[in-house]
Amino acid sequence: MKKITIAIDGHSSCGKSTMAKDLAREVGYVYVDTGAMYRSVTLYALRNNLFNEDGSVKTAELEKEMPNIKISFKFNAEAGRPDTYLNGECVEKEIRSLEVSNHVSPIAAVPFVRSAMVAQQQQMGKDKGVVMDGRDIGTTVFPDAELKIFVTASAQVRAQRRFDELKAKGMPADFDDILKNVEERDYIDSHREVSPLRKADDAIELDNSNMTILEQKKWLLDHFMKCSEQ
């Protein structure tokens, strides 16, 4: 069986990371959550007052700070997946808050942020054997990935999933706020100038609105087997 690169792209909260994480664990690949990297930069920007009153980014200040933002992942055996670290601090919980979700799109649209993150992601996946999830993995980070999946689901279904996730973690959640955030992020992610969210021509599309996690898992594993046996 040859080692391959798996790119999983799609809208926010459509279950990409659950699928990607499960597959990586099952087949012994490294899992990289690229959204966590943009979220970590956002957390840093929030903590260091790098947003203007209107929510736009203080780009000149952020550019100066980029060398001070170090993002890494460490495998958490208990959770069965990597935790995200920002300058040595585990920020796995903080980066999932609604405040970070509400500020991440403008950060992810900044060209120098994207080029820094893409360079790190290419480095992390250079030896293949990686499952990477995000928005531009199949189009920009690994355009030659052997298996590309584009996942989608309706905005209502995705907002409900994020609501359930936050509730389960005991974090504050309001369904209407979450739905608004999902819709706004869809719009910004697909309309930004640099690497907008779009399906790569050779990606396989999966609408999982009416699928269980188990069904998705099997679907993805079947594609992985076919692809890595070729």
Ligand code: DC
């Ligand atoms: O997957 P997520 O919701 O954790 O992603 C957070 C934000 O980061 C999302 O608004 C889009 C952005 N993102 C991106 O622009 N490119 C990626 N490869 C991953 C995420």
